[in-house]
Amino acid sequence: MAAEASRTSEARRDAVFGRWVVFSPARSRRPTDLNPGAAAAAGAPKPSCPFCQGRESECAPEIFRVPAPPDASPWRIRVIENLYPALRRDAEPPAPEEAGEGEATPGERAVVGFGFHDVVIETPRHDVRLWDLDAAGVGDVLLAYARRVRQLMEHPAVKYVQVFKNHGASAGASMAHSHSQMLGTPFVPPSVTTRLNCMKEVFERLGKCSLCEFQSKDILVSETHNFSAIVPFAASYPFEIWIIPRQHSSYFHEIDKDMALDLGSLLRTMLAKLSKQLNDPPFNFMIHSAPFGVSSSCLPYTHWFLQIVPQLSLIGGFEIGSGCYINPVFPEDAAKILRELGC
Amino acid sequence: MAAEASRTSEARRDAVFGRWVVFSPARSRRPTDLNPGAAAAAGAPKPSCPFCQGRESECAPEIFRVPAPPDASPWRIRVIENLYPALRRDAEPPAPEEAGEGEATPGERAVVGFGFHDVVIETPRHDVRLWDLDAAGVGDVLLAYARRVRQLMEHPAVKYVQVFKNHGASAGASMAHSHSQMLGTPFVPPSVTTRLNCMKEVFERLGKCSLCEFQSKDILVSETHNFSAIVPFAASYPFEIWIIPRQHSSYFHEIDKDMALDLGSLLRTMLAKLSKQLNDPPFNFMIHSAPFGVSSSCLPYTHWFLQIVPQLSLIGGFEIGSGCYINPVFPEDAAKILRELGC
Numbered sequence A, B: 001m002a003a004e005a006s007r008t009s010e011a012r013r014d015a016v017f018g019r020w021v022v023f024s025p026a027r028s029r030r031p032t033d034l035n036p037g038a039a040a041a042a043g044a045p046k047p048s049c050p051f052c053q054g055r056e057s058e059c060a061p062e063i064f065r066v067p068a069p070p071d072a073s074p075w076r077i078r079v080i081e082n083l084y085p086a087l088r089r090d091a092e093p094p095a096p097e098e099a100g101e102g103e104a105t106p107g108e109r110a111v112v113g114f115g116f117h118d119v120v121i122e123t124p125r126h127d128v129r130l131w132d133l134d135a136a137g138v139g140d141v142l143l144a145y146a147r148r149v150r151q152l153m154e155h156p157a158v159k160y161v162q163v164f165k166n167h168g169a170s171a172g173a174s175m176a177h178s179h180s181q182m183l184g185t186p187f188v189p190p191s192v193t194t195r196l197n198c199m200k201e202v203f204e205r206l207g208k209c210s211l212c213e214f215q216s217k218d219i220l221v222s223e224t225h226n227f228s229a230i231v232p233f234a235a236s237y238p239f240e241i242w243i244i245p246r247q248h249s250s251y252f253h254e255i256d257k258d259m260a261l262d263l264g265s266l267l268r269t270m271l272a273k274l275s276k277q278l279n280d281p282p283f284n285f286m287i288h289s290a291p292f293g294v295s296s297s298c299l300p301y302t303h304w305f306l307q308i309v310p311q312l313s314l315i316g317g318f319e320i321g322s323g324c325y326i327n328p329v330f331p332e333d334a335a336k337i338l339r340e341l342g343c
């Protein structure tokens, strides 16, 4: 059942931006049931969707499932292998000493495309969106992420796991059925390194974690016992939302059942607010956590959070070239609108 | 004629990724004559296009023009102010000592949205694309960029000028008429800092500039006397091309007439190749140069280049979250296809 690449995956780091890029010819063969012109994922059941209940045999192997009550469907959540993986679990993991060696050209590096690429099917039903589930249902999806991250953490060559969700064609989704993904990489990705360096610099200069306090109530959208949802002070995207644990915590995968229920409730509300305010926009969300095995001196300034990004406009050459974004909506204005919206 | 923002622009740096973001409500009012569904900019003349010859009075003020021979149109290239600027030339430039001060929350920063945002109209004709011009014509556009960068460099508060072009709706373009833009910023943008740090690290470790040599002929697409066009070893995007001066050089704006003619010829060929191979794809190009006023110890490892990025697929949560890209096309394969394509 596994898709065979004519050429195997490879990860390369460039010597100008220091960025890692994953080369994966197999990816170009993945199917899509979403029309790139469509605003967002449509809910109408597709007879051919492999993520629907009853078509489990058309998927790549299951890793685990979250069972449903006996009288309902046979499962509520499935974590499966991605059939068109960017990184391959059967490749030889790069040896630790490979770092910095084998440079073809000054500063460049290539390693085999080892890694894990999984899909989390959030519901057996094609017409249910993540925020249609109740708080406990969303919490269970978050617990499934955390459980799989803990499994991947056991592998000595996995340095980071990026958990993310694509919803809607313009947010990159190729499958309409509600799902998310995670990629376990044999390197620490570029944005994670940048984030840690920036938070470290703030901590060393001011003695404070960047995410433990925020002065202004203007950017707060909602709060629960354990989490705050804000529009960040320097949001890159209009109506971007960060959900941040109120207690300092470095690793997402350490959340317990109560925290997951609380986060599930807040995430559900935020997605419902975005859907209502912006007319079911395409969006991505990403969980930003700490890399595995960082030194304990790093923990005081790493603080995990969940970032939600509605995709309302395209970026252009200025953003690609400079890494600087132009946002037409001030965070205080976006937060006010979202705060006042009943959901 | 200038668009008045209800609220003035502001630039903010976040304390987690260290990214600068420009907030500009005025931007949301800019018009578009491109349909986001369309693959690329269409050439059919629009009676309402302010960039066309004869409608100069509908544009924001002209900065300079490149005249045409007496019997032709009154101009060949116009450099004008952007009518919906992200940064405003009439704002108070941030004082140098503002750096690091005024932090509302640990590590965050806000400055007024001072800066320059200009548009380069590359031709008076609506139906002419940049690569329809001859090599000298493209060279003159490059010389116009360089001339305007040198003017902006004179302003003590401008730290960097990002030159870029958007072509086609999916590459972010809102205007179909062939044009490019530049933004002079009062800060060094995040990607520029990252690039300089990475090239510095390579230089200190290996004693070599990252862009002065590349070992493999496999990634070469074409060469002229002064420039090489390659698909970079770790290209983030399928069919991405970098045009690099063969002689070490830090600043784009120092190119002379001969270099500009040579670059114009190569850029023209590369854009024609992409258009032919990928069926007139939307694309962006960006010029990566050194910030103004860097110390002379920085010059040996900064090497300017022009990056061309066709926009063939959307990115998703993995790329937004991790900064790591998944590219289904190996650079060697893309380079071979582009090399063998006659244009």
Ligand SMILES: Nc1ncnc2c1ncn2[C@@H]1O[C@H](COP(=O)(O)OP(=O)(O)O[C@H]2O[C@H](CO)[C@@H](O)[C@H](O)[C@H]2O)[C@@H](O)[C@H]1O
Pocket (backbone or CB within 6 Å): A030, A031, A050, A058, A059, A060, A080, A081, A082, A083, A084, A085, A119, A165, A166, A171, A172, A173, A174, A175, A176, A180, A181, B313, B314, B315, B316, B317, B318, B319, B326
């Ligand atoms: N029968 C089956 N069994 C198991 N898995 C199956 C399957 N059929 C399809 N799949 C997988 O399901 C996934 C669905 O993922 P999404 O819709 O979130 O976006 P996709 O990964 O395609 O690409 C988006 O996200 C990635 C990562 O951000 C970007 O690189 C890309 O440009 C963007 O379009 C695909 O990765 C696909 O390989």
Ligand SMILES: Nc1ncnc2c1ncn2[C@@H]1O[C@H](COP(=O)(O)OP(=O)(O)O[C@H]2O[C@H](CO)[C@@H](O)[C@H](O)[C@H]2O)[C@@H](O)[C@H]1O
Pocket (backbone or CB within 6 Å): A313, A314, A315, A316, A317, A318, A319, A326, B030, B031, B050, B058, B059, B060, B080, B081, B082, B083, B084, B085, B119, B165, B166, B171, B172, B173, B174, B175, B176, B180, B181
């Ligand atoms: N009469 C007039 N006189 C002078 N100028 C006029 C004018 N009418 C329109 N303009 C300006 O012309 C420019 C045309 O630029 P592009 O088509 O390259 O993309 P735009 O800047 O709109 O946005 C794309 O590029 C930016 C920067 O990369 C991204 O932020 C954005 O998301 C993406 O859509 C606009 O900036 C507009 O303000």
